[in-house]
Structures are given as C-alpha cells and as structure tokens.
Amino acid sequence: MPRPHPGSTHVYSRPAWRCRTCGAPWPCQPAKLRLLGEYKKDRLALSMYLGTLLDVAVSEVPADSGENLLERFVSWARPPRRPRY
Ligand SMILES: [Zn+2]
Numbered sequence: 001m002p003r004p005h006p007g008s009t010h011v012y013s014r015p016a017w018r019c020r021t022c023g024a025p026w027p028c029q030p031a032k033l034r035l036l037g038e039y040k041k042d043r044l045a046l047s048m049y050l051g052t053l054l055d056v057a058v059s060e061v062p063a064d065s066g067e068n069l070l071e072r073f074v075s076w077a078r079p080p081r082r083p084r085y
Contacts, residue, residue, distance in 0.1 A: 008034065009021045009030070009034075010022065010027075010030040010034060011031070012027070013026075014056070014060060015061075017057050017060065027050075027072075032076060032077075035049075035077070036077070043078075047074060047077055050073050050074045050077055051074055053073055054070065057069055
C-alpha cells in the first residue's frame with residue numbers, strides 16, 4: 001500500500017478518501033496537479049499508483065455512494081491523446 005509523501009499537502013485520508021487539506025473527494029484538483037508533476041515522466045507509474053489506491057478505495061467507499069471510483073481515481077490521469085473506451 002503506497003503511502004502519501006511525508007510533508008506533502010492534499011493527501012488522502014482513509015477510509016473516507018477525502019483530502020486532508022481541503023476536504024474534497026481525493027484526488028482533489030491540487031492533488032492531481034501535484035501527482036501530474038511528480039509523475040510527468042512516467043504516466044504509467046502514476047496509473048499503477050492510482051490503480052493500487054483505487055483497489056483499496058473500492059473496499060472502503062460505500063457501494064451505495066453512487067460514485068464512479070474508476071473515473072475519480074484513474075481515468076483523469078490518462079494521457080490526453082489516448083482514445084477513451
Ligand atoms: Zn485538497
């Protein structure tokens with residue numbers, strides 16, 4: 001289970017998966033920007049990291065929340081020119 005970088009802001013809190021800084025559903029916009037910066041040379045690694053978090057979140061976010069967790073956690077990080085399926 002990957003851990004948020006120590007000292008970084010806009011990290012998730014479990015099991016609610018909300019941002020510790022702004023309270024928005026994680027990843028919030030500042031978290032996305034930070035992650036895109038950290039992983040700009042390795043988007044595959046970013047997708048793998050987010051997929052690992054998604055795997056945990058699926059078991060912790062209530063199924064009746066109606067949220068598309070795949071969209072929330074992983075889909076936004078796809079490279080921009082890739083077709084969506
Ligand atoms: Zn935040």
